[in-house]
Each structure stands twice: as structure tokens, then as C-alpha cells.
Amino acid sequence: MINIVIAGPRGNMGKEAVRMVEKEENFQLKAVVDRKYQGFLMKDVDGMEPLNVPVYENMEICFQEVTCDVLIDLTSPEVGKKHMLIAFNHGVRPVVGTTGFTDQDIEELSKIAEEKKLGAIIAPNFAIGAILLMKFSQMAAKYMKDVEIIEQHHDRKLDAPSGTAVKTAQMISEVREPKTQGHPEESEQLKGARGADYQGMRIHSVRLPGLVAHQEVLFGGEGQSLKLRHDSFNRTSFMPGVKLACETVMKLNVLVYGLDQVIE
Numbered sequence: 001m002i003n004i005v006i007a008g009p010r011g012n013m014g015k016e017a018v019r020m021v022e023k024e025e026n027f028q029l030k031a032v033v034d035r036k037y038q039g040f041l042m043k044d045v046d047g048m049e050p051l052n053v054p055v056y057e058n059m060e061i062c063f064q065e066v067t068c069d070v071l072i073d074l075t076s077p078e079v080g081k082k083h084m085l086i087a088f089n090h091g092v093r094p095v096v097g098t099t100g101f102t103d104q105d106i107e108e109l110s111k112i113a114e115e116k117k118l119g120a121i122i123a124p125n126f127a128i129g130a131i132l133l134m135k136f137s138q139m140a141a142k143y144m145k146d147v148e149i150i151e152q153h154h155d156r157k158l159d160a161p162s163g164t165a166v167k168t169a170q171m172i173s174e175v176r177e178p179k180t181q182g183h184p185e186e187s188e189q190l191k192g193a194r195g196a197d198y199q200g201m202r203i204h205s206v207r208l209p210g211l212v213a214h215q216e217v218l219f220g221g222e223g224q225s226l227k228l229r230h231d232s233f234n235r236t237s238f239m240p241g242v243k244l245a246c247e248t249v250m251k252l253n254v255l256v257y258g259l260d261q262v263i264e
């Protein structure tokens with residue numbers, strides 16, 4: 001049995017994660033951590049599942065009072081980092097879907113996980129199709145070095161570019177020499193027209209109501225192009241990955257960044 005605490009249970013992802021954990025026989029939801037409703041049970045809070053599970057506002061107190069193996073964090077990067085540090089101090093393994101961590105954050109958190117010999121997973125995308133998209137993009141970039149990433153999300157998203165787009169660019173950059181794309185003398189007539197620059201690769205972020213999470217990776221070559229695309233049409237698409245991460249993190253004693261490291 002894996003004892004689980006979820007942070008962000010009223011969010012888009014948090015709600016789905018609560019349902020997933022409740023469904024799984026080998027998972028037990030011990031508590032949730034919210035910005036509000038200290039001392040309530042979930043069943044007494046509007047927008048939460050009707051469960052006899054306690055709500056905490058303070059992660060520290062939650063871990064003092066509740067037995068927990070895995071923390072699932074689906075909040076914001078500042079909060080997620082704080083939660084991870086508290087989890088490590090209590091011997092709890094974090095599974096973090098929250099995006100927006102810097103390279104420095106990941107390095108710092110990796111060091112702590114290593115010192116404490118505790119498993120942790122930060123996964124910018126839990127959807128299997130998105131992980132495959134990242135892997136296929138890395139494969140393609142060996143042969144086609146001109147690439148632009150277009151990510152599209154709902155208009156409630158706080159971070160841009162998306163964690164998935166950044167991770168895709170990082171994975172591509174492992175196999176691709178830095179290369180400035182487009183005309184060497186190109187100039188933007190409107191600031192931002194060419195998107196964000198990651199080692200010469202361009203990343204474009206679209207935000208529109210009605211969207212969930214979508215990404216295209218476009219490759220161009222002489223007389224040809226290749227387009228890879230993934231769509232998440234709902235948040236249940238992420239849940240098999242969250243489940244896998246909770247099971248896997250119990251066997252780890254280091255921090256793993258990206259489910260691409262878990263799915264061979």
C-alpha cells in the first residue's frame with residue numbers, strides 16, 4: 001500500500017489525481033493540502049470529492065500528523081519547491097507535475113534527494129503520448145537540425161513556455177549542436193514574433209480558451225518537413241503517468257526529471 005498526500009486538490013489536475021488515487025487498490029489517500037479549509041474533511045468542502053480525508057493548509061503539520069510515502073504536487077513552482085523541501089525533510093518521496101522549475105531548482109533538489117537517498121520525480125508531462133513526442137523529436141533532431149516548437153494551452157496557464165516545450169528543447173539540445181535558425185540578419189518588427197530562443201530553436205506559446213494541452217514539433221530540411229504532434233484533450237490523459245510515477249518513485253533513491261527516463 002502506498003500512502004499518498006495530494007497538494008492542490010481543487011485544481012484541474014489535483015481533482016483528477018484525487019479520483020485516480022481513490023480508484024487504485026494499492027494507493028491510499030491520507031490527506032490533501034490546500035490553500036484553505038484547514039481542519040475540514042474533503043466531503044465538507046465545495047469542489048472536493050465526498051471523502052473522509054482531512055484537509056491541511058500547512059504541509060509541515062500534515063506530515064507530522066499523517067503517515068505518508070508519496071506527495072503528489074500539482075500547484076505552482078514556488079509552492080511546489082517548498083513542498084518538495086518539506087517532503088524530503090520528512091522522508092516523503094515527491095511526485096511533482098507542477099511546471100516552471102528552473103534548471104537551478106532541479107539541480108538543487110537533485111542534490112538534496114541524493115544526500116537523503118530519497119526518490120523523487122519531477123515530470124513536466126505525465127501523458128504517454130507527450131513523452132513519446134519528446135523522444136521522437138530527439139530522434140528526428142539528429143538528422144533534421146532546424147526545429148521550431150509550437151505549444152498550445154488553455155488560457156488559465158501561468159507559465160510560458162510550457163514545461164513540456166522546455167523539456168523537449170532540452171532533450172533535442174542533447175543531440176543537436178547549438179544552431180541559430182532563420183535568416184542571420186532577420187529582425188523582429190514586433191517584439192516576440194520569432195518566439196522564445198532556446199539555443200537557436202524557437203518556441204511559440206499559444207493561449208486560448210477551449211484548449212487543454214497540445215504541442216507540435218516542426219522540423220524543416222531541403223525540400224521537406226516533418227511535423228510531430230500530441231494532443232491532450234482532457235486531464236485524465238495524464239493519470240496513468242501519475243500512477244506510474246507514484247509506483248516508480250518508491251523504488252528510486254535519486255531525483256528523476258522527466259518520465260522519459262522511466263519509460264524505455
Ligand SMILES: NC(=O)C1=CN([C@@H]2O[C@H](COP(=O)(O)OP(=O)(O)OC[C@H]3O[C@@H](n4cnc5c(N)ncnc54)[C@H](O)[C@@H]3O)[C@@H](O)[C@H]2O)C=CC1
Pocket residue numbers: 007008009010011012013014033034035074075076077079096097098099100123124125126127159163238
Ligand atoms: N505534468 C503534467 O503532466 C501536467 C502538469 N500540469 C502543471 O500542474 C500545475 C497545476 O496545473 P492545474 O491543475 O491546471 O492548475 P490549477 O490552477 O487548476 O490548480 C492549481 C491548484 O494549486 C492550488 N494551490 C496554490 N497554492 C497552494 C498551496 N500553497 N497549497 C496547496 N494548494 C495550492 C490552487 O489553489 C489550485 O487549486 C501547473 O504547474 C501545470 O503546468 C498541468 C497539467 C499536466
Ligand SMILES: O=C(O)C1=N[C@H](C(=O)O)C[C@H](O)C1
Pocket residue numbers: 099124125126153154157158161162163164165212213214
Ligand atoms: O498547465 C497545463 O495545463 C499543462 N502543463 C504542463 C506543461 O507546462 O507542459 C503539461 C501539459 O502540457 C499541461
